[in-house]
Amino acid sequence: MAATDTLPAPPEDFDQLRAAILERKASLPKRLTQVAAYALDNPDEIAFRTAASIAGAAKVQPSTLVRFAQQFGFEGFSSLQLLFRARLRQRTSSYDERLRLIEQDSPAVSESMGILNGFVNAGHRSLDTLSKAVDPDVFEQAVQLFAHAETIFLIAKRRSYPISSYMAYAFGKLRVKCIAVGTAAGIDDDVLALAGPRDAAFAVSFSPYASESAAQARAMAARGVPVVSLTDSAFSPLAECSKIWFEVVEADHAGFRSLSASMAFAMALTVSVAEKRRRDAGR
Amino acid sequence: MAATDTLPAPPEDFDQLRAAILERKASLPKRLTQVAAYALDNPDEIAFRTAASIAGAAKVQPSTLVRFAQQFGFEGFSSLQLLFRARLRQRTSSYDERLRLIEQDSPAVSESMGILNGFVNAGHRSLDTLSKAVDPDVFEQAVQLFAHAETIFLIAKRRSYPISSYMAYAFGKLRVKCIAVGTAAGIDDDVLALAGPRDAAFAVSFSPYASESAAQARAMAARGVPVVSLTDSAFSPLAECSKIWFEVVEADHAGFRSLSASMAFAMALTVSVAEKRRRDAGR
DNA sequence: TGACATATGGAATGAAAATTCCATATTGAC
DNA sequence: GTCAATATGGAATTTTCATTCCATATGTCA
Structure with a gap:
C-alpha cells in the first residue's frame, strides 16, 4: 500500500500540480475526481478556505481532501494548499517564471550573469507594480502642482x-526652473530657505529614511511650500508632511533594491510637468 | 474600558481599514505602530501567513497582533485577516483586465497617466534587451578587472x-574604494590625474556623447588606466578607447530614453565586483 | 518622586482545523 | 454469488494556531 499512495515526487509548483491532475484525472476514483474538478475550477477557494469548508463546497468529506493530496505525493492537504497560495502570490509577477526559464536554459552561466539577470528581473517586477500603485487622479494633482510652481526644489540623498x-x-x-539639493555638503538648507509658497518641492526617500531629507521636507512644509514625495511606505516620515505622496515599492535582488520604478515615475512626472507647462504657455 | 477598545465600526473592506490605520497611526503605541507599518507594507504576508509567523516578521508578539486588530474594532486577528484575503481575491481577479487597459494605451486615462505607462513600457523593453545584449564572458572580464583594481573611477555626465x-x-x-567625477565643476581632471595603471575607470555616455567624458576616458587610457565603458553604439567615442565596452540601447517614450537597463547593468556590475572581492578576500 | 494608567512580553488556554482511523459500502474478478 | 481489494463516510484524535491572561515594564501626571 505504501508503494501506491506515496509517490516519490510531490509537484513543486502549481503548474506541475495542474499537469499531474489533468494527466491522472481519468484514472481517479469518483470522489477524488470530484475534488480534482473543484480544485482546478476554483483554485482561489482552495488557497483561502479551510479544508472543512472546501470539502462542503465540493460535496466530499474533509478526509477525501487529505487522500487527494496524498495521492499526488503530498503529506497532507495543508502542503498541497501551500501551492495554491504560492500561485496567488506569484500571479502578480510572471517575471519570476521567466527568470526560472532563463536559469534552466543556461545553468552554466557565470555567477555574475546570474546577478545581472536578477537585477533585470527585479526591474521588471518593480515596473509591474508601478502602474498599479499610482492613482491617476493623485498623479494628475502632482503634475498640476508642479506645472504652476515657480521653482521646483528636489530633495534626495544617497540611494534616491x-x-x-x-x-x-x-x-x-x-527649461523648467529647478534646484536639486543633496549634492554638496552644508549649503542645502541655505538653498532650501529660498523656497516660498509659490514654489514646490519634490522629496524622494526610501527606507531607511535619510533623516536630513525628512527634516528638510518638514521644514519646507512648515513654511508653506507644498511638498510632493515619493517613498516606499505610508509610514515614511515623508508621507506625513507631504501634501501629496506616492508609495512605490521596488523589488530587489539579493537585498539590493531596483530603481526602475522610481526612475520611470520620475521621468513621467518630469515630462508631464513640462508638457503641461508647454500647453498652458501656448494658450 | 469596553468603550475604548470596542469601536463600534470595524472597517468593511481593505481601503477603509487602510484609511483608518493611516488616520490613527500617529496616536498608536509603539508596537502597534510597528504592526501598522508592517501590515500596510506587506499586505500579502498578512493575507497568507499565520499570526505567529507574521508576528515574528514584524518583530512583535502574536498577542500584539490581536490587540492591533481589536484596536480597530475587530474581534480578533482572524477577522482582520479576512479583509486582507478578500483584497487579494479582488485584486487577482481584476489584474488581467487592468493590465489590458494599460497595454492598449487606453484613452480613458489621463494624459499624464499615459505618459507614466509609456515610461513603464520603455523600461520593460529596455530591460528585455539587456540580458541578450551583454556577453557573459565579457561581463565576467569586466568584473575581474574591477575586482582587482585599487580604486575605481566613475566617469559620467548629464543623463548618465x-x-x-x-x-x-x-x-x-x-566598502569598495571609488571616486565619481562629474559632480562639481573644474576639478574633475585633477581628480582623474590621481589614477594609475593599478586602478580602473568606468565610463558611461550615451549619444549625444558629452565631449568631456570621452576626453577624460581617452586621457585615462593613454596613461595606462584600464577603461571599461557603457555606451549605446559601437561608434561611440568611448568604445574606441576602452579595453572593454558594453553596448546597451535604451528604449524610449516620446523621445525620452529610459535608464532602466543601464541602471540594472550598473547594479549588477557593482554587486558582482563587491561579491568577487569578498570571495577573494576570504581565501 | 511616587502612584496610576497604559503598554508589552510570554506562557497558559481553548478553539478550530487537519489528519488518522475504523467501520461500512462499493466495485470488480473469478 | 462470493471474496478480495479498493473507496468512502464519519467519528476520534492530534496538531496547529489564535486568543486570553497575568506579571512586568514603561510612560505620564501630580
Missing part, C-alpha cells in the same frame, strides 16, 4: 539621489 | 550621471 539628479538634468533641458 | 552616482553610493556601502 540618482532620481533627483536625473530630474534636475531633464528639467534643465526642458 | 545618475548611473555613476548610484554606483558611487553602492560601492561606498560595499
